[in-house]
Structure formats: C-alpha cells, structure tokens
Amino acid sequence: xxxxxxxxxxxxxxxxxxxxxxxxxxxxxxxxxxLFGMLFLEEGFKAFTGGILEKILQKTTSSxxxxxxxxxxxxxxxxxxxxxxxxxxxxxxAGLINLAAGIGIIFGANLGTTTGAWLIAGLGxxxxxxxxxxxxxxxxxxxxxxxSKHLKGIGYILAGLGFLFLGIHYMKxxxxxFKDTIDLAQFAVSGYAGLFLFAGLGIAATVIMQSSHATxxxxxxxxxxxxxxxDNALALAIGANVGTTITAILGSMSSNVQGKRLAGAHLIFxxxxxxxxxxxxxxxxxxxxxxxxxxxxxxxxxxxxxxxFHTIFNTIxxxxxxxxxxxxxxxxxxxxxxxxxxxxxxxxxxxxxxxxADTALESVRxxxxxxxxxxxxxxxxxxxxxxxxxxxxxxxxxxxxxxGKPLTIDMESEYDNNVKGLYSEIIEFISKANSTMTAEQSDxxxxxxxxxxxxxxxxxxxKHMHNNLVLYIASDNQxxxxxxxxxxxxxxxxxxxxxxxxxxxEELEDILSMDLVKLKxxxxxxxxxxxxxxxxxxxxxxxxxxxxxxxxxxxxxxxAKDLVQMGEVLFAKGSYExxxxxxxxxxxxxxxxxxxxxxKMNNKTQ
Amino acid sequence: xxxxxxLNAIGDFFDESxxxxxNKRKYLKEVLHKLKTKCxxxxNKLDNEKDKGKxxxxxxxxxxxxxxxxxxxxxxxQMK
Numbered sequence: 001x002x003x004x005x006x007x008x009x010x011x012x013x014x015x016x017x018x019x020x021x022x023x024x025x026x027x028x029x030x031x032x033x034x035l036f037g038m039l040f041l042e043e044g045f046k047a048f049t050g051g052i053l054e055k056i057l058q059k060t061t062s063s064x065x066x067x068x069x070x071x072x073x074x075x076x077x078x079x080x081x082x083x084x085x086x087x088x089x090x091x092x093x094a095g096l097i098n099l100a101a102g103i104g105i106i107f108g109a110n111l112g113t114t115t116g117a118w119l120i121a122g123l124g125x126x127x128x129x130x131x132x133x134x135x136x137x138x139x140x141x142x143x144x145x146x147x148s149k150h151l152k153g154i155g156y157i158l159a160g161l162g163f164l165f166l167g168i169h170y171m172k173x174x175x176x177x178f179k180d181t182i183d184l185a186q187f188a189v190s191g192y193a194g195l196f197l198f199a200g201l202g203i204a205a206t207v208i209m210q211s212s213h214a215t216x217x218x219x220x221x222x223x224x225x226x227x228x229x230x231d232n233a234l235a236l237a238i239g240a241n242v243g244t245t246i247t248a249i250l251g252s253m254s255s256n257v258q259g260k261r262l263a264g265a266h267l268i269f270x271x272x273x274x275x276x277x278x279x280x281x282x283x284x285x286x287x288x289x290x291x292x293x294x295x296x297x298x299x300x301x302x303x304x305x306x307x308x309f310h311t312i313f314n315t316i317x318x319x320x321x322x323x324x325x326x327x328x329x330x331x332x333x334x335x336x337x338x339x340x341x342x343x344x345x346x347x348x349x350x351x352x353x354x355x356x357a358d359t360a361l362e363s364v365r366x367x368x369x370x371x372x373x374x375x376x377x378x379x380x381x382x383x384x385x386x387x388x389x390x391x392x393x394x395x396x397x398x399x400x401x402x403x404g405k406p407l408t409i410d411m412e413s414e415y416d417n418n419v420k421g422l423y424s425e426i427i428e429f430i431s432k433a434n435s436t437m438t439a440e441q442s443d444x445x446x447x448x449x450x451x452x453x454x455x456x457x458x459x460x461x462x463k464h465m466h467n468n469l470v471l472y473i474a475s476d477n478q479x480x481x482x483x484x485x486x487x488x489x490x491x492x493x494x495x496x497x498x499x500x501x502x503x504x505x506e507e508l509e510d511i512l513s514m515d516l517v518k519l520k521x522x523x524x525x526x527x528x529x530x531x532x533x534x535x536x537x538x539x540x541x542x543x544x545x546x547x548x549x550x551x552x553x554x555x556x557x558x559x560a561k562d563l564v565q566m567g568e569v570l571f572a573k574g575s576y577e578x579x580x581x582x583x584x585x586x587x588x589x590x591x592x593x594x595x596x597x598x599x600k601m602n603n604k605t606q
Numbered sequence: 607x608x609x610x611x612x613l614n615a616i617g618d619f620f621d622e623s624x625x626x627x628x629n630k631r632k633y634l635k636e637v638l639h640k641l642k643t644k645c646x647x648x649x650n651k652l653d654n655e656k657d658k659g660k661x662x663x664x665x666x667x668x669x670x671x672x673x674x675x676x677x678x679x680x681x682x683x684q685m686k
Contacts, residue, residue: 440626512637512640512641512644512671512674513667513670515670515673515674516666516667516670519666519670520666577629577630577633578633578636578637580630580633581630581633581634581636581637582637584634584637584677584678584681585634585637585638585641585674585675585677585678585681586674587670587673587674587677591673591677594673595666595669595670595673598669599665599666599669
C-alpha cells in the first residue's frame, strides 16, 4: 500500500514545487541530468567488465588490503560506489570471491567514492565545467553509435561525464538564483539536533536518488551558494554515506545469502562510520581544519573542506573496522546462516548475475558442475558402484569383481528429484542470460547447455542398461557376469578419469587426454562385439543375453561419449580463448576411428 | 613498449576481430607447443618401457597426440 502511495506523492509534490519555483525546477532538472549521466557512466563501464574486471579481481583480492585497494581504485575510476557494490555482490553470489574479500572491496569503495566530492568541489565549483560538458556530450554520443564495443563503452563514459557536468552546472545555476529569492540558510539548525536532522535528510535524499554522489553534489552546490551552513553540510554528507547502502541492499535482494551478508556488512560499516563521525564531529572538524591548512586549502573554502571531511571520516571508518573484518564475517555468518539447500536446488544461479555476462557464464558453469555431481551419484549407483570407490585409488578391476548384492536404485525418481528440476533452472537462466551476451559468450553458453544435455543423456542411457546390469552381475553364468563387469569397469574408469581431469590444476593436459578415453571406449565396444560372437558360437551365453549385452554395450559407449563431451567443456581450464583452442584440436569420432583402424592394422602386421 | 606493439595495441582497440584472430593463433600455438612437449615426454617413456601392455598404451597416447598436433597445424595454416 505504502509503495503505491510514495511515487504519486513524490511526483505531485515535485510538480507543485516546479509550479511554485522555476529555480527549484532548474535544480531538480540538474539532479535528473546528473543521475542520467550516472546511468550512462555505468553502462559505459559495463562494456569493459567482460573479462578485464574479472581478471583484475582474481589477482587483487588475495588479501584484505589488496581488496581494499581494488575497492578504492575501481570506485575512483567508475565514480560509483553503487556500481562497484552491486558488481561485488554478483561476484560473491557466483562464488568468484569470498565474503572477506567482498567486505574489503566495499570498505575501499567507501573511500574511493570520496574522490567524487573532491572532483565536484575542486573542479565543479571552480571551473565553468559546462564548457567541457558540451564537447564531451557530442563526442560521446558520436562514439555511442559506433559498432566497436570498446568505442561504444568510451562513448557512454564520455557522454555520462558530460551529463554529470551539465547536471552540476544546472544545479549550481539553480542554487545561485534560489539565493536571491529564498535563503535556505535561515532554516539551519545548530548543535546535535541539527546534526541528526540533517543526517536524516541526507539519508532520505540518497535513498530516493539512490546515489550518494547526487546528494553530495547538491550539498556542495548548496554550500557554495551559502544556502546551507558548513555544519549542516557535514551532517548531510554523513547521512548520504549511510543512505548509499540502499543500492547494495536492493542489489542483494535477488542474490544468495552471501550477497545479503555483504549488503549487511556495507550497512554495518556505514552505520558505524556515521555514528563515529557524529560522535566526534567537532574533533573531526578540527582535524579537517589542520589538514586543510596543511594542504593549502583556504579557511573559508568550505566546499573543499567538505571533501576533506568526507575523506577523513571514511578513512577513520576503515581504520576502525579493518581489524574486525574476520569478526564481521563470523557475525554475519551467524546472523544470516546458509539456508540448507537440497541437492536439487540451484546454488549459483541468481538474478544479480544475469546482467554481467562473464559472471553469468561462471554461474552456469558452476551450476552445471553441481548438476554433474548429482548425476555422478546416480550413474555410479546405476552401475552398482560406490562413489568413494571410483574417486579412490583402489584397483577398479578388483572393485567390479567383488562379489556382493547389486545396488538397487530407483533411477527414475532419483532423476526427477535431483536432476530434472535443477537442469530446468539452468536452461531458464541460460535463456535469460543469453540476451546480454556477445557472440563468443553465447557460444560458450551454448557449450555449457550442451554439457548439461550430455549429463541428462548419460543418466538416461545408464537407466536403460540398469535393469539388465543388476540382473546379470548377479547371474550364475560367469561369462555374462564377466562381460557386464567389463562395462562397469569401463564406465567406472571414465568417471575416474573425469574426476582426475577436474582436480588437475595443470592446464590442458587432461582435457586433451580425453581423446584417449574416447579411443579406449571405442576399442572396448569393438572388442565386446567380437567377444559376443565368440560366446554365442561357443554356447556360453543365450541369444537373449547376447542381445541385451549388445544393446547395453552401445548404451555404455553413449554414456562414456556424453560424459567425455561434458568433461571437455566443464573441466577445461584457462581463459575461454585457451579452452576454445584446446577444443579445436580434439579429435572427432571419425578421426578417432581412423587411429583405431591404423592401430589394428599395425597389430596385425606385428 | 616498441612502436610495433603500440600500433598493435591501438589496432586491437579499434578492430576487435583482428585482435581475436591474433589471440586465436597465439593460443593455438601454445596448445601445439604443449602437445609437442607432451609427445617428446611420452616417446622417452616408450623408449624405456619394457612391459608390452604399457608400451601399447603409450603408443596409443602418442598416436593421439600426433593426430591432435596434425589437426592443430592444419587449423593454424588455415588461419594465415
């Protein structure tokens, strides 16, 4: 109900305000243009998130200080702590970074965002920046229409900056004119009452505009036009810092518990920093005066002093909170415990990852590996093998020939409960994510979808052979028992090789050796067919047994083929380009058959 | 940075397809190099192996690596 009322009320109040005061209209238009510039800027930086940001992120989040540095630098460059926090939440949800690293980035983003105040106060108020805005807009928009992704990105950034400057210009003009009609400074409230009142106003303004930058620019322009007092401006800046967490909180709504924990950390940090700043406002004010006089800022240059204040109080927050990152992680883990996810529920697919193509790809890869983990158990049990035997170093030949009761498993319901739903979720996520991807990323996504399909096919083929397998590995006929155990050994070996490829950290080696697996399975199929003929001839197995064995050998070959195809995609290491290069030299069925034929001929001549 | 490298970097920035093509060649060459090293390693192993079964397996692996290398070289030629 409240939601329905808020927007119409804001619109009506603003419309009334515009009717009352053309200057207010100019200021509001300035804010709107400024926010529009922020949207352009974010769009521009998204063009560069395809790979570059992710690579930097992996290298720069190994320690909390590095994470902090990454937060400072990226936010200073992008001029949006909101964008950095939303990206960090999606990285965290996709499992690309851990919570401590995420918190480090968020702390850094808080310091990085203070460069905005310096830019606005230092450049925006001193120089006639509208003169720079016009050419930036023209060049920016021209570049936006270019085909190249990078040029387009630069175009968005330039146009974004142009709009930001233009917005600041309108706000400045508006406040200058406003000064002549109404003096807002007469509403200034002194003491702690004023502090809390203006901090509250700062929070409200930032929550509405979802940008602390926009609030700051209003504060600085109003301050430069002497429409608010310096003390009240400080309180507004503190409020803006707390209010900015709203974007992170909104961004975390569609993410998993990790994302929510990070938004929690963001809120705690900004609240604590805000409380410290309010509690020690006069001491910090003195410190600002000392720093300002040291760096040569005039005593009455309140706009730059506000920028100094903004930087100092965020630095104090970081100094106060950095030693407690690990405690914060423990606290957040306790307050927001991991929901026990059933095996069939997706772990990595979150709406927040859809916007960032590379993160979405990584999420799909991880979820498909999760799907494979569920499938592994079903396939292994379908073959009457235990997972722990396959992943161990035990001799597989001994494992399959061990006497014992075959494992009975309802493959249909196992598939329905642990695979089908998860696979559907992956497909749905893929179709949503595909719309934001480049051609290469779409190709990669297509391969991942095919890998998911291979997993499902492998389960279905295992299901087809399951009943016969259970029947014949317990048969009194040693010949048929031996042949079915050979099938179990073959598939168990494939599963083991895949696990090795998955665990192997050395790039390339094991994915390329998947061709050896393919070749061996083909040889095995040929060998079994020859054996079947011999066994029928000798009367060792019945015709019915032979038919079952032939069919199941073919199913086993299909299972192996599907699993290898899946492994080539899911367990490949390195960048997408490296993986593509690897895959391009893998042998197709015809090429593998050729080798088998040559080897057969060589064996005959020896 | 040499002039050539700088020109390549600028060229890449404006023409993504050129950069992609060059990267494709670069990574394929890396794969070929690794296959060559792997092939040498397996040949050495084969020379010192006496067991018939293990020798057969090693030979199989070498044949596959050779076929993969041939395929890769063919692709590299096509890229020129």
